[in-house]
Amino acid sequence: MELIYVIIGIVALVIGVVAGKFIFAKNTQKQVEEAEAQAQSMIKEAGIRAETIRKEKELEAKEKFVQLKADHDRDVMERNRKISESENRARQKEQSINQKESNLDKQIKENEAIKENLNRQIEVVNLKRTELEKHQEEHIRRLEKIAGLSAEEAKNQLVESLKQEAQTRALVLQQEIIEDAKQKAGKEARKIVIQTIQRTAAEQTIENTVTVFNLESDEIKGQIIGREGRNIRAIEAATGVDLIVDDTPEAILLSSFDPLRREVARLSLQRLVADGRIHPARIEEVVEKTRKQLEEQVMEIGERTVIELGIHGMHKELIRMVGRMRFRSSYGQNLLMHSRETANLCAIMASELGLNPKLAKRAGLLHDIGKVPDEETELSHALLGAKLAEKYGENPAVVNAIGAHHDEMEMQYVISPIVQACDAISGARPGARREIMQQYLQRIKDLESLAMGYPGVEKAYAIQAGRELRVIVEAEKVTDAESDKLSFEMAQKIQTEMVYPGQIKVTVIREKRAVNVAR
Structure with a gap:
């Protein structure tokens, strides 16, 4: 540091000398002296400033040293503290392990003592068991001698008597449970069925297989019969209906088991009589035209039925089948009236049970569509109806209800037994159907x-x-x-x-x- 100050002084002196010479060359001697004095002053100031800087740097170096020493002391103390804590924890763990080892040794000794005690008790129990078995065998021999029966025979007799008694009690208990369940279930079922029937007003639905066609006079009978009976034969061939012309005044009987055919024949005769032109060609023309109009009427009846019942989204073919029910009968009961009545009963009963009334009504209306197929099949009407409903996109619950209403399919949905019950209610009420006496x-x-x-x-x-x-x-x-x-x-x-x-x-x-x- 002092070398730096000396160098600075020498440089200042050289500068002063050079400056003096320069001034001397230019100015007088007085100016040279002033320059030298000024150079000496600058040298002193430079020395003072160098000394000040040296003292400041020494002071900063001492402070830095003190700070570094303090930091080092703190680090050393922290490390010593952590080492001390680690030693304390290790000492505590060692004490805990020693304590556990001591307790474990004590417990092992206690378990060995307990084991020895248990072995002694087991030996005593085995001895007592052996004695008990001997006493039991002796007791059984005495009982066999007194009763005259072996133990196996006595056991079989006891088991058989207990079995008979259990069967009798089980039967009585089963009967009581069934009776109790029948009373409770029957009460609720009667309540729902009675409310359902009371809320449904049905007409008398028996129909015959004969339609009476009234005439204005008996003279028209001759025109209907025609020359050598050609007109009546043409009518029967075209309609598939038997015409009975007898002594009944002003009336002709139309006989057929198919109500649709009877209706075609009735309407055709009505048009032929009103027109007056009755001959085979005209008969065929009128019957064909009537059949087409009746098909339109069937569609209209089906549409009106589903609208009145509030059923939507049904396929047109199913609607047409519903309309055809109007001209079908089952045991003398009109099929459409029966299906409408069943649909209303299903909706009411489903509402009483908290189910979907619209779905139940739909299933009730369609449950007998298998009775009006376009083609004859070997399937029963329930299975055929389920097949048709599935074909035309009906709900699986509706399909199952149709197929299961005569127990020909397994019931998989809640509405299936409802449809079956309502079908029976509609057909079993007085006056609804005719039953053949022989049956x-x-x-x-x-x-x-x-x-x-x-x-x-x-x-x-x-x-x-x-x-x-x-x-x-x-x-x-x-x-x-x-x-x-x-x-x-x-x-x-x-x-x-x-x-x-x-x-x-x-x-x-x-x-x-x-x-x-x-x-």
């Missing part, structure tokens, strides 16, 4: 024969038009408990094997009479 008598006979097939049955009577079966059993062969079982089995067999409207009540009567005469 009715055969059903009564089958019901009584089914009851007589059980052992111990003395007599069986089907009463109340087949709605109740009363069975009289022999008191010597059938007990009271067996009577309950017999009634239950008969009801189950009737339910699975017979087809019947409504429900059948099975009553088994067992009576023991002791009669003596005092003379």
Whole structure:
């Protein structure tokens, strides 16, 4: 540092000398002296300033050294503190491990003591078990000697008696549960069915297979018959309907099992009689024209029906089939009236049960469309109807309800039993359908024969038009408990094997009479 100051002084001196010489060359001696004095002054100032700078730098160096030393001391203290903490933690872990080892050794010793104690107890238990088995064998031998039966025979007798008692109790309990469930379910079901029927007003729906065509006079009969009967033969060939012309005044009977054909024949005769021109060519023309108009009328009837019922989005072919139901009958009941009535019943019943009434109404209307196919098939009307509904894009629930309403398909949706029940309600009400007497008598006979097939049955009577079966059993062969079982089995067999409207009540009567005469 001092060398720097000396160098600065020498430089200043050289500058002063050069300046002096220069001034001397230019000016007088006085100016040279002034220059030298000025140079000396500058040299002193430079020395003072160099000393000041040196002292400042020394002071800064001392402060920096003090600060660095303080930082180093702090780092050393922090490291020592962390080392001390690590040593303390290691010391605590070592103490904890030693404590655990001590506890584990103590626990091992205790477990060994417990094990020894358990072994002694097991030996005692084994000895007692052996003694007990000996006593039990001795007791069994004594019992066998007293009872005269072996242990296996006694066990079999006990099991058999318990089995019979359990069967009897189970049957009684099952009967009680079924009766209780029937009472509760029957009460709710009757409530819903009665409300449904009360809210539906249906007309008398029986139709005949004969249509009467009224005439203004008997003279028109001759024109209808024609020369050598050619006109009547042409009408029958074109319409497929039998015309019965007898002594009935001013009337002709149109006979056919197909109401659609009868309607075509009736309208054709009406036009022919009004026109007056009755001959084979004209008959064929009028019948064809009437058939086309009737097809349009069928479509109109179907559209009006679905509109009145509030059903939307149905395929045109299904609407046409609905219209054709107007000219079909089932057991004397008009098919369209029956389907409309079933649809209304389904909607009401679904509403009472909190289900979708529109879907139920749709299924109720379409449940018998298999009875009006365009082509004859070997399928039943329920399966054919389900196939047609699926073909024309109906809801799977509707398809299943149509196919299952006669139990020919498995019911997969809730509305399926509703459609089945409402179909039965519509067809079973008084006056809705005609039942052939022979079928009715055969059903009564089958019901009584089914009851007589059980052992111990003395007599069986089907009463109340087949709605109740009363069975009289022999008191010597059938007990009271067996009577309950017999009634239950008969009801189950009737339910699975017979087809019947409504429900059948099975009553088994067992009576023991002791009669003596005092003379």
